[in-house]
Amino acid sequence: MAQLPTVEDVARVAGVSRQTVSNVLNSPEIVKSGTRERVESAILQLGYRPHASARRLRTRQSSTIGIRLDPLLNGISGSILDRYLHALTEQAAQRGMRIMLFTATDPVDEIEQYRNLRDGADVDAFVVTATRYEDPRIEWLIRERVPFVAFGRPWGEDLDSPDRLWVDVDGYAGSYDATRHLIGRGLRNIGYLGWPEGSGTGDERRKGWAAAMTEEFGLDDAQLDALTTRTEESVPFARRIVEELFAREHGLDALVCVSDSLALGAMMAVNEAGQKKFPVIGFDNTPVAQAVGLSSVEQQLDQVAAATLELLMGATGRRVLPHGEGAAQTHRLITPKLVVRRSSHLAPAEEIGTEEDAGSTTSGNHNREENQ
Amino acid sequence: MAQLPTVEDVARVAGVSRQTVSNVLNSPEIVKSGTRERVESAILQLGYRPHASARRLRTRQSSTIGIRLDPLLNGISGSILDRYLHALTEQAAQRGMRIMLFTATDPVDEIEQYRNLRDGADVDAFVVTATRYEDPRIEWLIRERVPFVAFGRPWGEDLDSPDRLWVDVDGYAGSYDATRHLIGRGLRNIGYLGWPEGSGTGDERRKGWAAAMTEEFGLDDAQLDALTTRTEESVPFARRIVEELFAREHGLDALVCVSDSLALGAMMAVNEAGQKKFPVIGFDNTPVAQAVGLSSVEQQLDQVAAATLELLMGATGRRVLPHGEGAAQTHRLITPKLVVRRSSHLAPAEEIGTEEDAGSTTSGNHNREENQ
Numbered sequence: 112m113a114q115l116p117t118v119e120d121v122a123r124v125a126g127v128s129r130q131t132v133s134n135v136l137n138s139p140e141i142v143k144s145g146t147r148e149r150v151e152s153a154i155l156q157l158g159y160r161p162h163a164s165a166r167r168l169r170t171r172q173s174s175t176i177g178i179r180l181d182p183l184l185n186g187i188s189g190s191i192l193d194r195y196l197h198a199l200t201e202q203a204a205q206r207g208m209r210i211m212l213f214t215a216t217d218p219v220d221e222i223e224q225y226r227n228l229r230d231g232a233d234v235d236a237f238v239v240t241a242t243r244y245e246d247p248r249i250e251w252l253i254r255e256r257v258p259f260v261a262f263g264r265p266w267g268e269d270l271d272s273p274d275r276l277w278v279d280v281d282g283y284a285g286s287y288d289a290t291r292h293l294i295g296r297g298l299r300n301i302g303y304l305g306w307p308e309g310s311g312t313g314d315e316r317r318k319g320w321a322a323a324m325t326e327e328f329g330l331d332d333a334q335l336d337a338l339t340t341r342t343e344e345s346v347p348f349a350r351r352i353v354e355e356l357f358a359r360e361h362g363l364d365a366l367v368c369v370s371d372s373l374a375l376g377a378m379m380a381v382n383e384a385g386q387k388k389f390p391v392i393g394f395d396n397t398p399v400a401q402a403v404g405l406s407s408v409e410q411q412l413d414q415v416a417a418a419t420l421e422l423l424m425g426a427t428g429r430r431v432l433p434h435g436e437g438a439a440q441t442h443r444l445i446t447p448k449l450v451v452r453r454s455s456h457l458a459p460a461e462e463i464g465t466e467e468d469a470g471s472t473t474s475g476n477h478n479r480e481e482n483q
Numbered sequence: 484m485a486q487l488p489t490v491e492d493v494a495r496v497a498g499v500s501r502q503t504v505s506n507v508l509n510s511p512e513i514v515k516s517g518t519r520e521r522v523e524s525a526i527l528q529l530g531y532r533p534h535a536s537a538r539r540l541r542t543r544q545s546s547t548i549g550i551r552l553d554p555l556l557n558g559i560s561g562s563i564l565d566r567y568l569h570a571l572t573e574q575a576a577q578r579g580m581r582i583m584l585f586t587a588t589d590p591v592d593e594i595e596q597y598r599n600l601r602d603g604a605d606v607d608a609f610v611v612t613a614t615r616y617e618d619p620r621i622e623w624l625i626r627e628r629v630p631f632v633a634f635g636r637p638w639g640e641d642l643d644s645p646d647r648l649w650v651d652v653d654g655y656a657g658s659y660d661a662t663r664h665l666i667g668r669g670l671r672n673i674g675y676l677g678w679p680e681g682s683g684t685g686d687e688r689r690k691g692w693a694a695a696m697t698e699e700f701g702l703d704d705a706q707l708d709a710l711t712t713r714t715e716e717s718v719p720f721a722r723r724i725v726e727e728l729f730a731r732e733h734g735l736d737a738l739v740c741v742s743d744s745l746a747l748g749a750m751m752a753v754n755e756a757g758q759k760k761f762p763v764i765g766f767d768n769t770p771v772a773q774a775v776g777l778s779s780v781e782q783q784l785d786q787v788a789a790a791t792l793e794l795l796m797g798a799t800g801r802r803v804l805p806h807g808e809g810a811a812q813t814h815r816l817i818t819p820k821l822v823v824r825r826s827s828h829l830a831p832a833e834e835i836g837t838e839e840d841a842g843s844t845t846s847g848n849h850n851r852e853e854n855q
Contacts, residue, residue: 175583180569180582200585201554212568213582346774375774399770402771
């Protein structure tokens, strides 16, 4: 860095001690006016600016939010957190806040990073992602009363705990809307292509599909299970399993999928089978969904980022609220929106794979809005 | 944040002034040993840790690198900088450095951000992305002698200027290798699907294709132009233009593409035309290339990140070198590597769209290695 004027330089020019300069900056009322004017004149002359570091030390505010950057996944959905990070960085900047990235090898290491960043007053708060059952990171943050917001609801815990701010996307509503959209187009045997049971996110998304199917057609659990196919998050796995499905008497009219990866694999199998009238809907609205004309549920990460900052800083505040204080809400569940592209149309003229510019969206016509 | 012990707390417990505590921390040799022991005992008793902010102020080192987060693009290649950011964050952590994100609306605003972060000692250096001709950001950084590395070569400037550290990916070598790979499979009429002329990156990639074609088949500029098709970065544009190509007497055997987006559009047109023996190769090795089995040139962003840190910090250093000092090299050009998937195979059994697990790679068999 270029050598900037320091407190020492100001002290030398003003002919006072370093402590006096510090007093002029921090407690000017205790400095005699003649001395104060001399110091102020030296500050102006040298172009000295009190450092952010000094201000941080004084105010214990860093105007910085820490977030761990997840290891990069190769899947096409891997970019969701990247898109959230973009939205968060842009919106935080509007509130005078910056984002500090760090990495961690495991939850214990992540807690160690929290501790270092907290002790160093490097950050005012954390955003915690990829939360899990009995998450030790959350427990540490609550115990140490460090401000944080989790992106991801507290699976299996008290959703309304004032100690625990969180924001999440309503996967139930997203799949419900996608299913209703297909029902509205006259389809009946709408299958579900999901992940293996036991993932909080995946199970919640399937529930939305199941609710719409049960409401409309009065299906029971056995019938819902018969319409459900499951596989790991992988394009070729999904492609293979849907190819196998098409090789049998499947009786399906369409597929609602838990992710764009599974939907992309399904689309490939559909195209190969020459089934141009078989709608497929994904989840996450990844860039690849846009590129190949796949209808998909958009998580609205701009809204997730806005909600994160509102929980941390209040509706319009410019600093992080102390842990457990001030937040009018403890959580926000964001309603995603269905982006309709060719893959959910039925007319043969509208082939899968021709992109629409931006897709059209349905309004959330369900009645399951929480805390919005 | 929980209230941590401060310098004031230590001073109170030790019965000394704040300045004395500061002296013990910063210049212990000037403090009488009895006083020093009293202060050290208070530090231990209270669990006081000198703040990173204080350390930063003292050392003028923040152990932080600043990078502007680009606005999010919707294209499937938009994730390249995100993947670079991941690699940079992970490798920086291994050197005890963190990454600070910020946003800017334009170059003037970005310079203002640089100034604030520099003045606040918030960062030790910057990484500058999306460089352009006569980049005012670079000019400012050089003038202010702020350490930085540009990801992107200085188009139209002195490549070897010691003031200007940069790292870039050798797009020429990537397209050259992709073309050689197809020539090695016995193909002759290998077309190029590129962006409109005038983009430094795009023009450089086309040069690599042109060099391989000229070396092997002695083509002249007119023949190269006849094999070149150009369109904006867009999957549907590429699809349309390759559909039009296939509707004519095109005589092409394969396409080397400037990006995965154009290659994906080309693949769609190829599939529709039922041309299962028509290889397509992309550039950037995006997640979608992996998902749909598209051969593509991988930028090796891990190596780009490693080179960035080597230029900033030396081979193994743990702090940023002053501007213009110490870096043994002024730039690094990273050789990308071709990842071969089904889309560049010829056997009809190996259909486009069936993913290989990781793809295989060719070694860089060209003789154009700079500064490696």
